[in-house]
Amino acid sequence: MATGVSGIRSLYATFLGFVIGSVGGVIGGIWLGISPFFSRLLNPYIWAFNALPKVALDHVIDARAASGGA
Numbered sequence: 359m360a361t362g363v364s365g366i367r368s369l370y371a372t373f374l375g376f377v378i379g380s381v382g383g384v385i386g387g388i389w390l391g392i393s394p395f396f397s398r399l400l401n402p403y404i405w406a407f408n409a410l411p412k413v414a415l416d417h418v419i420d421a422r423a424a425s426g427g428a
Contacts, residue, residue: 390397
């Protein structure tokens with residue numbers, strides 16, 4: 359378990375990522391709900407990404423983290 363300064367940094371990064379993702383998701387959802395054009399344009403990509411097994415994305419995330427591109 360992380361303690362001290364590294365623990366606080368980890369919690370801060372986690373919280374900041376959650377807030378940014380939540381705000382972005384709400385804004386994107388409202389935008390897709392208001393705009394029929396962008397909804398029709400992006401819905402096939404959203405459905406395709408949602409159909410991917412999340413376990414398959416594990417290797418992509420691991421590769422980015424290992425290369426330092428987190």
